[in-house]
Amino acid sequence: xxxxxxxxxxxxxxxxxxxxxxxxxxxxxxxxxxxxxxxxxxxxxxxxxxxxxxxxxxxxxxxxxxxxxxxxxxxxxxxxxxxxxxxxxxxxxxxxxxxxxxxxxxxxxxxxxxxxxxxxxxxxxxxxxxxxxxxxxxxxxxxxxxxxxxxxxxxxxxxxxxxxxxxxxxxxxxxxxxxxxxxxxxxxxxxxxxxxxxxxxxxxxxxxxxxxxxxxxxxxxxxxxxxxxxxxxxxxxxxxxxxxxxxxxxxxxxxxxxxxxxxxxxxxxxxxxxxxxxxxxxxxxxxxxxxxxxxxxxxxxxxxxxxxxxxxxxxxxxxxxxxxxxxxxxxxxxxxxxxxxxxxxxxxxxxxxxxxxxxxxxxxxxxxxxxxxxxxxxxxxxxxxxxxxxxxxxxxxxxxxxxxxxxxxxxxxxxxxxxxxxxxxxxxxxxxxxxxxxxxxxxxxxxxxxxxxxxxxxxx
Amino acid sequence: xxxxxxxxxxxxxxxxxxxxxxxxxxxxxxxxxxxxxxxxxxxxxxxxxxxxxxxxxxxxxxxxxxxxxxxxxxxxxxxxxxxxxxxxxxxxxxxxxxxxxxxxxxxxxxxxxxxxxxxxxxxxxxxxxxxxxxxxxxxxxxxxxxxxxxxxxxxxxxxxxxxxxxxxxxxxxxxxxxxxxxxxxxxxxxxxxxxxxxxxxxxxxxxxxxxxxxxxxxxxxxxxxxxxxxxxxxxxxxxxxxxxxxxxxxxxxxxxxxxxxxxxxxxxxxxxxxxxxxxxxxxxxxxxxxxxxxxxxxxxxxxxxxxxxxxxxxxxxxxxxxxxxxxxxxxxxxxxxxxxxxxxxxxxxxxxxxxxxxxx
Numbered sequence: 001x002x003x004x005x006x007x008x009x010x011x012x013x014x015x016x017x018x019x020x021x022x023x024x025x026x027x028x029x030x031x032x033x034x035x036x037x038x039x040x041x042x043x044x045x046x047x048x049x050x051x052x053x054x055x056x057x058x059x060x061x062x063x064x065x066x067x068x069x070x071x072x073x074x075x076x077x078x079x080x081x082x083x084x085x086x087x088x089x090x091x092x093x094x095x096x097x098x099x100x101x102x103x104x105x106x107x108x109x110x111x112x113x114x115x116x117x118x119x120x121x122x123x124x125x126x127x128x129x130x131x132x133x134x135x136x137x138x139x140x141x142x143x144x145x146x147x148x149x150x151x152x153x154x155x156x157x158x159x160x161x162x163x164x165x166x167x168x169x170x171x172x173x174x175x176x177x178x179x180x181x182x183x184x185x186x187x188x189x190x191x192x193x194x195x196x197x198x199x200x201x202x203x204x205x206x207x208x209x210x211x212x213x214x215x216x217x218x219x220x221x222x223x224x225x226x227x228x229x230x231x232x233x234x235x236x237x238x239x240x241x242x243x244x245x246x247x248x249x250x251x252x253x254x255x256x257x258x259x260x261x262x263x264x265x266x267x268x269x270x271x272x273x274x275x276x277x278x279x280x281x282x283x284x285x286x287x288x289x290x291x292x293x294x295x296x297x298x299x300x301x302x303x304x305x306x307x308x309x310x311x312x313x314x315x316x317x318x319x320x321x322x323x324x325x326x327x328x329x330x331x332x333x334x335x336x337x338x339x340x341x342x343x344x345x346x347x348x349x350x351x352x353x354x355x356x357x358x359x360x361x362x363x364x365x366x367x368x369x370x371x372x373x374x375x376x377x378x379x380x381x382x383x384x385x386x387x388x389x390x391x392x393x394x395x396x397x398x399x400x401x402x403x404x405x406x407x408x409x410x411x412x413x414x415x416x417x418x419x420x421x422x423x424x425x426x427x428x429x430x431x432x433x434x435x436x437x438x439x440x441x442x443x444x445x446x447x448x449x450x451x452x453x454x455x456x457x458x459x460x
Numbered sequence: 461x462x463x464x465x466x467x468x469x470x471x472x473x474x475x476x477x478x479x480x481x482x483x484x485x486x487x488x489x490x491x492x493x494x495x496x497x498x499x500x501x502x503x504x505x506x507x508x509x510x511x512x513x514x515x516x517x518x519x520x521x522x523x524x525x526x527x528x529x530x531x532x533x534x535x536x537x538x539x540x541x542x543x544x545x546x547x548x549x550x551x552x553x554x555x556x557x558x559x560x561x562x563x564x565x566x567x568x569x570x571x572x573x574x575x576x577x578x579x580x581x582x583x584x585x586x587x588x589x590x591x592x593x594x595x596x597x598x599x600x601x602x603x604x605x606x607x608x609x610x611x612x613x614x615x616x617x618x619x620x621x622x623x624x625x626x627x628x629x630x631x632x633x634x635x636x637x638x639x640x641x642x643x644x645x646x647x648x649x650x651x652x653x654x655x656x657x658x659x660x661x662x663x664x665x666x667x668x669x670x671x672x673x674x675x676x677x678x679x680x681x682x683x684x685x686x687x688x689x690x691x692x693x694x695x696x697x698x699x700x701x702x703x704x705x706x707x708x709x710x711x712x713x714x715x716x717x718x719x720x721x722x723x724x725x726x727x728x729x730x731x732x733x734x735x736x737x738x739x740x741x742x743x744x745x746x747x748x749x750x751x752x753x754x755x756x757x758x759x760x761x762x763x764x765x766x767x768x769x770x771x772x773x774x775x776x777x778x779x780x781x782x783x784x785x786x787x788x789x790x791x792x793x794x795x796x797x798x799x800x801x802x803x804x805x806x807x808x809x810x811x812x813x814x815x816x817x818x819x820x
């Protein structure tokens with residue numbers, strides 16, 4: 001550790017000598033003291049990197065990064081203004097704006113990463129699943145593992161009268177939707193929400209409930225839940241500690257799926273436009289740094305994240321998912337170069353199609369109780385996701401010579417090209433321009449004008 | 461004049477010098493005992509020329525036995541800890557805990573460097589603003605990084621003293637009232653008995669909601685988490701002071717009360733000259749208990765209110781779940797114990813200073 005101290009001291013000394021900010025931003029910023037919240041997950045990396053590598057400083061910002069106890073507290077504090085912005089679940093920004101939960105107009109001017117989650121099950125469940133797994137020619141388990149291998153286990157549980165519980169981090173989180181997607185693709189019903197019953201367990205074969213990410217390995221070990229879907233490092237932690245087995249990564253469920261966003265209130269962006277642009281510039285630079293030179297900076301990022309004020313898990317565990325591999329168990333490490341993508345393939349651009357996907361999943365499971373026309377999905381996406389702010393910040397970075405022209409999709413209309421069938425575990429393509437058609441093409445879930453009647457059972 | 465004359469004079473000087481030191485040591489002895497340095501008294505006496513044998517029993521009891529006990533504890537800990545396997549690794553032994561303590565110290569040094577750099581940045585910013593003609597925008601921006609371990613210890617101490625001061629402010633007047641007036645005592649007694657056993661974790665949600673409603677901002681000396689932790693400490697720890705104060709006031713010697721009647725003292729004088737001085741020993745006992753309870757309660761309150769002190773340190777380490785977490789939590793446990801011990805000693809010293817008992 002003293003080597004580390006020396007390294008840091010040298011870096012600081014060099015920084016003091018060389019620090020001349022690219023622009024004298026202090027005078028332009030309406031507000032230069034900013035507090036940003038985060039949850040202890042590896043994909044808060046852009047925030048930590050922007051602080052530690054001086055990108056916030058270059059913009060003249062004094063940023064305090066504050067870890068929050070759970071997603072609910074984080075959202076509430078952004079809404080009340082105690083936090084100026086936060087690493088946020090994309091679903092939180094959307095749900096708050098449409099009024100599911102506390103209503104507030106939150107915008108996402110930038111995405112933070114792609115992928116980065118995985119589903120882990122307990123050792124007992126894994127043992128029961130093993131006989132149903134396909135073994136490849138090399139003797140290793142063939143991946144991706146479909147939830148069809150889980151179905152017999154759930155049914156065995158039900159025969160014994162045991163409920164099958166799984167954890168996710170928040171009712172509108174990507175983890176919830178990815179877990180549900182995976183279960184539904186394997187023929188298991190993850191449960192509906194209804195306006196009267198927002199437990200999300202109506203008609204469910206598998207009961208899903210909320211647990212904060214850092215507590216998930218402990219809860220799995222205690223047996224309260226039989227599996228969970230969460231972001232890193234909490235899957236690798238379970239694998240390293242031997243309390244659970246990661247089954248599938250979300251990159252295997254949907255290649256390059258959208259993950260967290262940087263969320264601020266719409267009022268903040270209106271009141272402090274220069275500050276918002278400075279924040280976005282710093283975060284874009286951090287994202288570029290993380291993916292630079294084929295992930296060359298990742299080891300340093302791992303060391304930063306391992307500090308107890310950021311993620312705090314062991315560096316070895318964090319490196320398990322950040323440096324090009326993913327460990328499905330102590331002895332089953334597979335290459336996963338894109339386990340988390342921070343900047344490549346336009347990862348930080350806030351695509352409307354990403355917003356629409358989240359909305360379709362909300363509709364699929366009943367959080368949006370009634371059918372809506374395609375235009376509604378488009379309108380909500382446009383009010384929450386703000387590529388205009390993102391591109392303005394990107395343009396100013398390109399002008400300052402800090403970013404390259406070709407790294408940003410200047411001409412896009414905000415919708416990614418439709419997902420190819422082979423990039424999704426159940427082969428169902430997704431086209432963000434036609435959300436209702438997509439909803440109708442999914443196996444389990446509400447379709448068309450169906451609603452969830454009181455007492456369960458879809459009707460429509 | 462023979463050579464021995466000078467010797468005798470010198471010896472007499474030395475003897476009188478030693479006598480003076482010994483006398484001084486005798487006066488200091490009660491203070492050294494209070495500060496937990498009682499074991500040094502015997503050593504100093506031997507150093508001043510007393511024969512070790514007379515102090516052997518004292519040395520044995522006050523120095524050697526405690527040292528052996530601590531050593532035995534460390535050995536037992538070192539032997540038993542690796543036997544217990546948890547999912548976070550084995551329980552750390554004394555060596556690991558010491559290593560983590562050293563790392564925390566180094567980490568604090570690094571943070572001090574960064575704080576200095578931050579201060580320079582803020583100065584530069586303020587200078588630029590003044591130069592550009594915006595003196596009203598100048599402000600002192602607090603350090604944006606995470607607090608060091610020493611900062612957290614200091615935050616905890618500040619919070620406990622805030623809670624303690626508030627508790628004393630509430631409990632002592634109420635206690636005096638209850639002691640002087642039997643009616644007041646009867647009125648307060650049921651309430652005190654009901655609220656005394658309530659745990660801090662039960663008060664915390666109530667306090668949080670009230671403070672959130674009343675106190676808008678989160679900046680400055682009195683941040684919300686600080687207030688919440690401090691007030692929770694007050695609510696849980698004011699009872700010993702209250703009870704002891706009323707007891708102390710109620711049990712004033714009857715002769716003293718008669719004196720006040722003879723001298724026709726008014727209430728304020730009676731309070732100042734009679735009641736308080738004679739009740740002071742029990743009040744101080746109550747205050748010591750309050751501080752002790754308050755320190756225990758503080759750690760729990762900080763964990764939940766997220767006040768950046770030792771409680772939050774323990775909670776964060778638990779949440780992080782790294783392989784070093786258990787060792788760091790143990791460092792915090794020892795720190796909490798040592799600080800609690802020192803706080804109690806400070807109170808005891810104050811008590812000796814300000815009260816008169818039959819022993820002094």
